[in-house]
Amino acid sequence: MEIAGAMPNVFEVTSQTTGVELIDGPVGGFPSHLLIQFEFVRKHKWIGIGGHGKEKQPPSHDFRAITVQLDYPGINVLQHGELCRTLIRETVMNNIVGLGQSMGIPLSHWDKAIPEDLDARIVELALDRPLDCAYRCEVNFTLNIEFGYCEAAALLQGCIMAPRECYICHDALTPGSNVMYLPDCTHAYHVDCIKQWFKKSTTCPVCREDYSRLIPDEYRLLGENMHANDGL
Numbered sequence: 001m002e003i004a005g006a007m008p009n010v011f012e013v014t015s016q017t018t019g020v021e022l023i024d025g026p027v028g029g030f031p032s033h034l035l036i037q038f039e040f041v042r043k044h045k046w047i048g049i050g051g052h053g054k055e056k057q058p059p060s061h062d063f064r065a066i067t068v069q070l071d072y073p074g075i076n077v078l079q080h081g082e083l084c085r086t087l088i089r090e091t092v093m094n095n096i097v098g099l100g101q102s103m104g105i106p107l108s109h110w111d112k113a114i115p116e117d118l119d120a121r122i123v124e125l126a127l128d129r130p131l132d133c134a135y136r137c138e139v140n141f142t143l144n145i146e147f148g149y150c151e152a153a154a155l156l157q158g159c160i161m162a163p164r165e166c167y168i169c170h171d172a173l174t175p176g177s178n179v180m181y182l183p184d185c186t187h188a189y190h191v192d193c194i195k196q197w198f199k200k201s202t203t204c205p206v207c208r209e210d211y212s213r214l215i216p217d218e219y220r221l222l223g224e225n226m227h228a229n230d231g232l
């Protein structure tokens with residue numbers, strides 16, 4: 001069950017291209033490759049309950065350089081924006097996750113880790129280049145990930161996820177099943193369980209709150225009349 005504002009982890013992922021270069025290699029020389037260089041900046045923001053304990057670690061900066069060899073002819077990947085983007089995204093993602101620094105970033109955020117214009121800039125340089133040469137393509141960018149953790153949202157999430165059970169039969173109360181929250185004390189039961197209980201008692205099984213006052217007047221009168229008639 002997801003409720004807006006209940007996710008304790010908030011991620012902000014941004015990236016900017018700082019340079020793209022395509023260098024020709026000798027024919028039959030080194031295999032074409034992509035050199036992915038990025039500065040990885042991590043920020044942490046922690047927001048505690050009660051306004052206290054606001055903590056901010058200083059941002060950490062890491063520099064990463066990863067070489068990816070491209071299968072011959074290589075340039076075909078660099079001429080294909082989508083292929084190129086996927087390759088860079090997966091390489092960066094595996095590198096960061098491999099370092100145990102994924103921080104639980106949802107998959108949907110990873111595309112933002114690669115600057116929007118990066119693949120178009122590579123394609124622009126790679127178009128019309130002969131297939132039989134080797135190339136070295138250097139891409140440089142910064143990747144900023146801000147990881148925010150909100151304790152209040154974590155508590156809310158915990159309350160939503162907390163297993164609930166019927167106080168009478170101790171089976172789980174699942175949303176959509178027939179659940180009855182008694183009106184004042186809000187103790188929760190299966191409708192069938194509390195129905196059986198009310199055959200014996202007018203009080204809440206947990207807190208003994210007496211609900212006999214909630215019997216609608218017309219039913220109470222009907223009951224009293226029947227008692228009176230019994231006595232005749």
Ligand SMILES: [Zn+2]
Pocket residue numbers: 166167168169170171189190193
């Ligand atoms: Zn029950």
Ligand SMILES: [Zn+2]
Pocket residue numbers: 182185186187204205206207208209
């Ligand atoms: Zn109760």
